[in-house]
Amino acid sequence: MNIIAVLNQKGGVGKTTSTINIAASLASSGKSVLVIDLDPQANATSGLGIDKNVVGSSIYNVLTTGDKAENAIIDTHIDGLRILPATTSLAAAEPELAGELQRELVLKKSISQLVYDVILIDCPPSLGLLSINALAAADSVLIPVQTEFYALEGLGLLMQTIQRVQGGLNPDLKLLGVVMTMVDPRNSLSGQVIEEVKKHFGEYVFNTYIPRNVRLAEAPSFGKTIFEHDRWSKGSRAYKNLAKEVINRG
Ligand SMILES: Nc1ncnc2c1ncn2[C@@H]1O[C@H](COP(=O)(O)OP(=O)(O)O)[C@@H](O)[C@H]1O
Ligand SMILES: [Mg+2]
Incomplete structure (x- = not known):
């Protein structure tokens, strides 16, 4: 089992x-995969086509009222891919x-009985207690970095954490890698930003860059992954390659 x-x-x-x-992508290659939605915005939950109104028990209940993770996990429409969903109540x-007591270890304890090939934890945009719980429970961290002028800002604090x-x-806990996202090959800034990030993270930067691709941005509004929304898009190919690298490194 590999928790990322x-x-x-x-x-x-x-x-x-x-x-x-x-x-x-990992599920389609035959792995059993769980996504844990640890963000109160619940974008992973809706992005995988789960209607927030039909979610009963969620990660909030698992973390705060002791519901069993097994009971909150639901199937997605994708074979081999399940989700421990979030709702906006997670904000509380x-x-x-x-x-x-041991407030940083609540997630780790509540998922300790689960058996999956891979568990991916979608963290909230903060370094608060939820993210610390994710880091305490994980085997490794994957850091997406947007290819923009301020890309490196905040990464120092993230690495300190x-x-x-x-x-x-x-x-x-290991650093699995840094993935450059929203790369625009026509923009010379993209290349400079990637070089800058490589200076700091070297080999940790994944070889696969995720291009800026409107198909990737559209897919979640249909509750679809990129492979269902447009499997021939650049974004689809990139995430397929990235998933391979993730497995090779894991
Ligand atoms: N490679 C990409 N190309 C185009 N749009 C993207 C790409 N990756 C993400 N987006 C869009 O950018 C926004 C932020 O992405 P998201 O994955 O939700 O970021 P985060 O979870 O870090 O907040 C979303 O609207 C998403 O659809
Ligand atoms: Mg998000």
């Missing part, structure tokens, strides 16, 4: 898009968790 936290405290960098599409979880978790809560 998809984390960057910046919003809009491609965490959810990467989570959903890596998960779908952090203050509730704050009073718990990862190192702090490695120094205490989870000594075995």
Whole structure:
């Protein structure tokens, strides 16, 4: 089993898009995959076609009222891909968790009995208690970085946070890699930003870049992955290749 936290405290960098599409690609290659939606915006849940109104027990209940993860997990329409969904109620979880003993380990404990080939955790855009729970529960971290002028901003703090978790809560936590997202090959800035990120992260930067691709942005509004929405798109090919790299590194 391989638990991967998809984390960057910046919003809009491609965490959810990467989570959903890596998960779908791995499922289509025959792996049993679970997505844990750890973001109160619940974009991974809706992006995988789950109607928020039909979600009963969710990650919020698992973290705060002790519901069993097994009972909250539901099938998606994709074979081999299940989800532990979120609802907006998850926004209330952090203050509730704050009073718990071992508040950073609640997620780890609640998923310890699950058996999947791969679990992907879609983190919220913050380094708060939910994200710390993800880092404590994970084997590795995948960091999507948007290819923009301010790409490196915030990555120092993110790496410090990862190192702090490695120094205490989870000594075995690894950096799986950094994936460059929304790359625009026609824009010379993209190349410069990638070089800059490579200076800091070297081999950790995945060889696969995710292009800016409108098909990727459209897909979640249909509750579809990119492979269903447009399997011949650039975005589809990129996420398929990225999923292969993820497995090779894992
Ligand atoms: N490679 C891409 N090309 C075009 N649009 C993208 C791409 N990746 C993500 N998006 C869009 O950008 C927005 C932010 O992406 P998202 O994955 O939700 O980021 P995060 O989860 O980090 O907040 C969404 O509207 C998404 O559809
Ligand atoms: Mg998101």
